[in-house]
Amino acid sequence: MLHAFHRISLLTGALCLSASVAFAAAAMPGTPAALTKPSAWTTPAGNTVLATPERIKAMNAQMDKAIFGDSIQDLGPTISGDKLTGYVNAFGMDEDQYVQRAPLSHSFAAQLVQDAKANIRPTNTVKYGVVVDRVDLRSFPTLQRAFDSASDTQFDNWQETAVDPATPVRVYHTNPQGNFIFVRTPHYRGWVPRNKVAITDAKTWQTYANPASPAVVTGRVLTLQAGSQSQLYQMGTAIPTRNGNLLLPTRDHQGYLQIVPVKAAYGTDLHQGYLPYTANNTIEMAFKHLGAPYGWGGMHNSVDCSSFVQDVYKTMGIQLPRNGDEQAQSFPGKSFQGMTHDQKLAYIKTAAPGSLLFTPYHVMMVLGNSNGTPYMIHSLASYGMETSSGVVKNRIMQVVVSKVDLMAGSGTPLVDQMTQCNTWR
Structure with a gap:
């Protein structure tokens, strides 16, 4: 009974x-079209398993407790x-x-x-x-x-x-x-x-x-x-x-x-089952969102910056907290306190693909380097554009690939606002 x-x-x-809806990704300053495909970032070494299911279970428990x-x-x-x-x-x-x-x-x-x-x-x-x-x-x-x-x-x-x-x-x-x-x-x-x-x-x-x-x-x-x-x-x-x-x-x-x-x-x-936790799987999952609308708090059946990275990691069984500040606090990371613009860029160039970058208001995912320039993928509301009359805010509202030093709407490079880089292992 x-x-x-x-x-x-x-x-x-x-x-x-459901059939996957193809979104047109916006052209971003300094991002060639060739870099808006996952194949630009996946590598044979990217198939290496980065954490066992047992380790992932322990990480999840650690984050819940934190x-x-x-x-x-x-x-x-x-x-x-x-x-x-x-x-x-x-x-x-x-x-x-x-x-x-x-x-x-x-x-x-x-x-x-x-x-x-x-x-x-x-x-x-x-x-x-x-x-x-x-x-x-x-x-x-x-x-x-x-x-x-x-x-x-x-x-x-x-x-x-x-x-x-x-x-x-x-x-x-x-x-x-x-x-x-x-x-x-x-x-x-x-x-x-x-x-x-x-x-x-x-x-x-x-x-x-x-x-x-x-x-x-x-x-x-x-x-x-x-x-x-x-x-x-x-x-x-x-x-x-x-x-x-x-x-x-x-x-x-x-x-x-x-x-x-x-x-x-x-x-x-x-x-x-869950996907193996690899750099390539992280990248492949992230690019399925490319061009998708920015959805504050999950509005529009889409993702904001922190739910974007949360959803990607969930496919591999890693249960990140929902909000960006909690994601930054939930696991040990590299603090950028006291670091200059160039020092931050130098560190990010060495960060593993899939690592997360944090500002007080935004979360971004590291993709890797192209011709010495580090790139990231993130769900972005707006960024700054230089015009003859000064910096204007361009509200783009979608998931994009951009340079790490993309200008924020405030007129300063995003990298200058970054406070931390976390890599889950």
């Missing part, structure tokens, strides 16, 4: 692999009201914003803050859930978007990240209206619509939290059909399998997990 929270559909859904102090699998059955209130309050409300092109009202802001805390009890049961549809993770229980200006539509201040189907979550509590839940994902906390998560039991949840033989999405995005439901998966998502079938999660009318087995069709966009 199946557990009440775990109902396996007897229907086998049809698998639909950022959260625990992993999602370590969470207990309850959480205290004080601790949960602290998590909710971590998303501070700034009222100097615009919602629907109008100034954010004090009453709406206050209502959101109140709704976020209203149902917190002295002791709160933490449920097990699985995401069933790609969904925005929000700072507050609302899908309304908040911007710094009335004209902006790209940088939503209440957008934390996007979460893919098959992602395990723990459910902390619900807003008074019952339409949003506050969750912990493996790498984040925030609010999602309640109908995007299916509740299950602890044993079944482990199927998604710790899949024994996952299928891993290696396309930029992949669309799968779970019965009548179309699901969008982004690169790096691990989908559990059993007997050659993908175990796609759906939600029944009562809100419980219903698993739809779908025959796995492996190819360029879906891999049986």
